[in-house]
Structures are given as C-alpha cells and as structure tokens.
Amino acid sequence: MLKFFTKFDYxxxxxxxxxxxxxxxxxxxxxxxxVLLLLFGLSLQASWQLDSLLxxxxxxxEISVFLKTGVEAVTLQPAIATLPEVRQVTAISxxxxxxxxxxxxxxxxxxxATGQLRGNPLVDELKVKAREADQVPTLAAKLxxxxxxxxxxxxGEAVQRIGQLNIGPEAG
Numbered sequence: 009m010l011k012f013f014t015k016f017d018y019x020x021x022x023x024x025x026x027x028x029x030x031x032x033x034x035x036x037x038x039x040x041x042x043v044l045l046l047l048f049g050l051s052l053q054a055s056w057q058l059d060s061l062l063x064x065x066x067x068x069x070e071i072s073v074f075l076k077t078g079v080e081a082v083t084l085q086p087a088i089a090t091l092p093e094v095r096q097v098t099a100i101s102x103x104x105x106x107x108x109x110x111x112x113x114x115x116x117x118x119x120x121a122t123g124q125l126r127g128n129p130l131v132d133e134l135k136v137k138a139r140e141a142d143q144v145p146t147l148a149a150k151l152x153x154x155x156x157x158x159x160x161x162x163x164g165e166a167v168q169r170i171g172q173l174n175i176g177p178e179a180g
Contacts (some may be wrong), residue, residue, distance in 0.1 A: 074160075
C-alpha cells in the first residue's frame with residue numbers, strides 16, 4: 009500500500025513540474041482547442057438556425073387573397089383548392105379577422121370598437137399556401153383573375169431570395 013502512495017506522490021510531483029516547465033505550451037494548446045471548439049459550435053449553431061429559418065419561411069409563405077365585399081370565403085375555397093399549385097387554402101371570415109385584429113390591438117370592448125367604425129370594415133380572406141416557392145408569383149396572378157377577388161398580397165422578393173438560398177446549398 010505504501011508503494012502505491014509513493015508512486016502516486018511521484019506521479020503528482022512530476023505532473024506539477026511538467027506543468028510548470030511547459031506552462032506556456034499547455035496554455036497555448038488548451039486555448040487553441042477551446043477556440044476551435046467555440047468556432048465549431050458557433051458554425052454548427054448558425055447552420056441549424058439558417059436551416060430552421062429557411063424551412064420556416066418555406067412553410068409559411070402564403071398568399072393573402074382579399075375578397076370583394078359581399079363575397080364569402082367559404083364559397084371560393086373549394087374552387088381555389090383545386091388549382092394544381094395550391095397546397096392548402098384556409099378561409100378566414102371577416103368576423104374571425106375582426107376578432108383577431110381587435111385582440112392584437114389589445115382592445116377589450118369589441119362591440120365598442122365595432123360601433124365606433126359603424127360596423128366591421130374588414131372583408132373575407134383566403135390564406136393560400138403554394139406547393140413550392142417558385143410557384144407563388146404565377147399562383148398569385150391566377151388568383152387575381154378569379155371572380156370575387158379584390159386584392160392579392162404576397163411577399164414576392166422574399167420568395168425569390170428564399171428560392172435562391174435553397175438552390176445555393178444544393179448546387180455547392
């Protein structure tokens with residue numbers, strides 16, 4: 009048992025002497041490994057964030073179709089859902105949109121807000137999701153020509169840039 013403690017004591021002393029003799033080299037090696045691990049972690053995190061961002065935008069790119077006054081969203085929803093570029097169509101009545109807008113603005117008295125504006129000023133809306141980002145402009149043009157549609161809005165430049173970003177990693 010005494011030999012074990014003697015060997016252990018010798019090992020600790022030699023380790024301490026080695027650390028003191030090569031302190032700068034130990035510090036340099038440790039700091040280099042630390043910096044490399046930090047850079048690796050940051051690049052990995054940035055890669056995950058970019059991937060998440062691209063996937064999130066790709067899934068959330070949608071066209072807002074505002075209908076003319078008097079046209080109900082549920083009547084146009086089946087016809088628009090049959091278009092080949094369409095993945096999903098969600099109908100939003102003007103009552104739902106009004107409740108959502110009032111809640112977003114933090115107004116608690118819906119009837120008071122409606123009374124001040126002499127009724128609900130909103131129109132029915134369709135949220136149309138395209139199958140692919142590059143189909144959004146052509147789909148928006150088709151939707152603009154549908155009877156009962158007043159306005160079509162989408163983020164055109166963002167769609168093009170996201171398409172370019174998705175092409176970039178695949179090409180490289």
